[in-house]
Amino acid sequence: MASEDVKATESAVSTIVNLAEEAKLAREGVKAPSYDVLSICKSLVAGGVAGGVSRTAVAPLERLKILLQVQNPHNIKYNGTVQGLKYIWRTEGFRGLFKGNGANCARIVPNSAVKFFSYEQASKGILYLYQQQTGNEDAQLTPLLRLGAGACAGIIAMSATYPMDMARGRLTVQTERSPYQYRGMFHALSSVLREEGPRALYKGWLPSVIGVIPYVGLNFAAYESLKDWLIKSKPFGLVEDSELSVTTRLACGAAAGTVGQTVAYPLDVIRRRMQMVGWNGAASVVAGDGRASLEYTGMIDAFRKTVRHEGFGALYKGLVPNSVKVVPSIAIAFVTYEVVKDILGVEIRISD
Helix, strand or coil, X not given: CCCCCCXXXXXXXXXXXXXXXXXXXXXXXXXXXXXXXXXXXXXXXHHXXXXXXXXXXXXXXXXXXXXXXXXXXXXXXXXXXXXXXXXXXXXXXXXXXXXXXXXXXXXXXXXXXXXXXXXXXXXXXXXHXXXXXXXXXXXCCCHHXXXXXXXXXXXXXXXHHHHHHHHHHHHHHCCCCCXXXXXXXXXXXXXXXXXXXXXXXXXXXXXXXXXXXXXXXXXXXXXXXXXXXXXXXXXXXXEECCEECHHHHHHHHHHXXXXXXXXXXXXXXXXXXXHHCCCCCCCHHHHCCCCCCCCCCCHHHXXXXXXXXXXXXXXXXXXXXXXXXXXXXXXXXXXXXXXXXXXXXXXXXXXX
């Protein structure tokens, strides 16, 4: 995925083959990491497209997950995946299923682009240092090192785009009955900045950072490790000529996404709830019918009040639609990234 070079073996053009071999050597750390501008742009574009396509494909489930996470426990409107989707369709129509998706794509495209690019560069840098330290130029990244590279990439990408995520969360939960309507991403950001101050743009940032480590880190580590194991062991005839099929990559991405989201989910719930704190004229799904939502002073306080008032199970509200959507979402993201990167790479090389 993030560390794959372009597959040029299908081409008979010798220059393409030579460039592919150079890319392979650079990936394996034989040389110090290079920062070719063209390669950087290719990674950014591929990562951005991967994020936008994957999130749009599962937008209805993503919105339902957030609604379940933050809805007022005294005024339950969404009670399960099927009922919740039917309720949205009945009360808001088809467009309601995709509410907030534009803002989500506006956030996820730069987020994914930075994340995939950061992972590639962190992997190259860590591998280079590891090989220098061990004195073994044939050394490969261990699962632990991949975890570190994935975590670094996730934290960098999340921090860079967090205000957009906060605004997207509020846009997603507002309905036609909401007392105050954000008109879009920039209006939401400017309103929060004006009414709640600059610190409000980073509400819930701490649980997000903590959650990034198991979520993004395990995603990358599990995906890359599973892929390498399949290439080396070649079980059930799934691998031909050291290359994985799109279907096999899809399965690897799905398995990686399942591992990451299960471990980090309670932190995602707390993050969403903290993002809603201090919202004057909050959406009715948050405030309820005249019943104010809880205020949290920090991450620990949010955990404590959530468990005390709603039970431990509240930390997993929305897990079912999230589990349904996270598998195809991350799998599509991984495969789209590789496919787009391959297309860009082949076009670039042929044009040279």
